[in-house]
Amino acid sequence: MTGDGTDGGARLARADVVARLDAVIDRTLREAELVHEHPAPGRWVVELPGTHKLKTVCGLVVGEHALRVEAFVCRQPDENREQMWAHLLQRNARMYGVAWSIDRVGDVYLTGRLPHAAVTPEELDRVLGAVLSYADDSFNTLLEIGFGSSIRREWEWRVRRGESLRNLEAFAAFAQAGRADRPGDGGGDPPDGGG
Template identity: 45%
Template structure:
């Protein structure tokens, strides 16, 4: 078993991550030494908040994907579990209440600017590409209620605009 990293190596990784995030022009907050909260912008999932945390042996990567499905939990989880076979560096996982995350760990020896770029690209792509289908599976009734409410608002606005 290898020993945990020393202070000098932790500081080097902290600097590497800071510099890489700045070079990639990503919005981020350095929460503490070796701990970064990165904002990844998307088209379907508008924002994916992603943690990069230097641990004793690995760089932890963790991003909130969506809350626990309100319905069809098994179908939603099965859909995302099927996606895990095609992912690099991170995978879909759930916490004790059923909320869904993208999580992974990179050995510290493999942490480079290129690998940080690659892993954040994967997180952003997987979150954005899978968000709409996962939401449709896990929140179908809520989506239908929203559509009906919007249709009623549009109809009411149309009737109000007509001279009476």
């Protein structure tokens, strides 16, 4: 710390920014009736309820210059990685406020940054709506691309055992594609790996 108190002034200014943005975030989340946690100043965890992806958890972190938005969408794909990355990258140019990204292990996220001045209730609502829309609308397609063989194996296993297919109903056409012309055992993956 310098003798003129500059570092202390910077900390106070930062605390003021965090407090101001926390108030905006708190009001926005309460008015939208979203389940959320506020584990620390400048840190929020929000649950966005969906249809295909039942819940998308989105983190909001007030940084030095921007609000960071980060939502986990799905784990790294088991197969067809290049096809999934191409699918996501082709969509990035048309997206609002966030973009598809992956972490070091290949897990899929939606990430973005809003400058402090842009953090208003309306803009935060718009960005959270974009996160929900992109995660929810893309979820089944991402699972089909990255986990298609597993989905088909699970479907076939449940059919053979007479188990419920209720939580796989969204994948019925996908899981059964190409099965009608295959004889008898209903087992195995299609030669192309299910992609």
